[in-house]
Amino acid sequence: MLVEGYTYAHEHTTIDLSSLKKSDDTRLDCFNETVEEYKTLYDKGVRNIIDVTVGGMERNPEYVKKVQELSGINILQSTGWYQDKFLPDYIETTSIEDLADMMIKDIKIGIGHTDIKAGLIGEIATSKQEMTSRERKVFEAAVIAHKATGVPITTHTTLGTFGKEQVAFFKEQSVDLSRVVIGHVDLTGDADYVLDLLEEGVYVEFDTVGKENYMPDLTRIDMLKKIEEKGMTDKVFLSMDITRKSNLKPFGGIGYSYLLDTFVPLMKEHGISDQFIEKMLVDNPRSFFIKDDEQ
Numbered sequence: 363m364l365v366e367g368y369t370y371a372h373e374h375t376t377i378d379l380s381s382l383k384k385s386d387d388t389r390l391d392c393f394n395e396t397v398e399e400y401k402t403l404y405d406k407g408v409r410n411i412i413d414v415t416v417g418g419m420e421r422n423p424e425y426v427k428k429v430q431e432l433s434g435i436n437i438l439q440s441t442g443w444y445q446d447k448f449l450p451d452y453i454e455t456t457s458i459e460d461l462a463d464m465m466i467k468d469i470k471i472g473i474g475h476t477d478i479k480a481g482l483i484g485e486i487a488t489s490k491q492e493m494t495s496r497e498r499k500v501f502e503a504a505v506i507a508h509k510a511t512g513v514p515i516t517t518h519t520t521l522g523t524f525g526k527e528q529v530a531f532f533k534e535q536s537v538d539l540s541r542v543v544i545g546h547v548d549l550t551g552d553a554d555y556v557l558d559l560l561e562e563g564v565y566v567e568f569d570t571v572g573k574e575n576y577m578p579d580l581t582r583i584d585m586l587k588k589i590e591e592k593g594m595t596d597k598v599f600l601s602m603d604i605t606r607k608s609n610l611k612p613f614g615g616i617g618y619s620y621l622l623d624t625f626v627p628l629m630k631e632h633g634i635s636d637q638f639i640e641k642m643l644v645d646n647p648r649s650f651f652i653k654d655d656e657q
């Protein structure tokens with residue numbers, strides 16, 4: 363459930379990918395610094411953060427809940443698993459039904475050993491240009507859990523690849539596509555590709571704002587302009603997907619406020635309407651999660 367205000371749709375309050383990435387920077391566990399940054403976001407009108415941290419990323423629901431309490435920002439937590447190389451070994455040996463049951467438990471009773479309920483499934487993930495058999499298992503389990511609970515699904519595409527295949531998969535499984543958001547589509551750099559996804563009826567995320575080394579922000583803005591020109595403005599979210607210590611301001615990074623302080627003015631400067639910006643930050647995430655409220 364979301365509260366009135368801006369929403370960052372794809373973040374990780376705490377995450378640890380260091381066991382594979384072999385860099386301490388990819389262990390984001392700076393509690394005090396994160397609380398301070400979230401408080402600053404609150405002051406700027408952010409009221410919701412969708413935390414898409416799942417199994418394989420060292421999720422810590424109690425840590426996230428404490429950040430929520432201290433910052434005042436509503437943080438929606440999730441269930442599921444990430445891309446193949448981060449999947450725990452038990453994915454291989456556990457049945458799809460049992461994996462689904464684990465997600466349903468996280469949604470109905472609480473994540474792990476807590477009573478903190480997951481409000482969405484994912485980011486479930488595909489690898490670069492492929493969906494591995496273990497990833498497919500997670501996707502199939504996610505569909506079962508989604509149908510059993512009504513909780514929406516959010517995905518990770520690796521560098522924007524395989525988004526169309528993800529949509530085809532969900533269609534094949536008769537999932538209501540308006541309950542699915544495809545992640546990292548800004549990394550395609552291809553507005554037509556994103557428009558094709560939107561035509562299918564899914565939501566999409568421009569969720570790596572500020573990651574200039576992956577894709578220049580001006581390309582993101584160019585894509586958003588084309589999307590607005592086509593009038594497809596109802597199903598786009600914004601976020602930054604901060605995952606590293608060095609992304610935070612105290613460690614020399616651009617910090618979470620960058621989206622509001624720099625990217626929003628840049629969008630306006632390049633002709634994106636205030637109305638579209640408001641939709642991406644407020645109305646679109648709200649309508650995506652509204653069905654939760656109705657249940």
Ligand SMILES: [Zn+2]
Nearest residue numbers: 485518519545
């Ligand atoms: Zn991701």
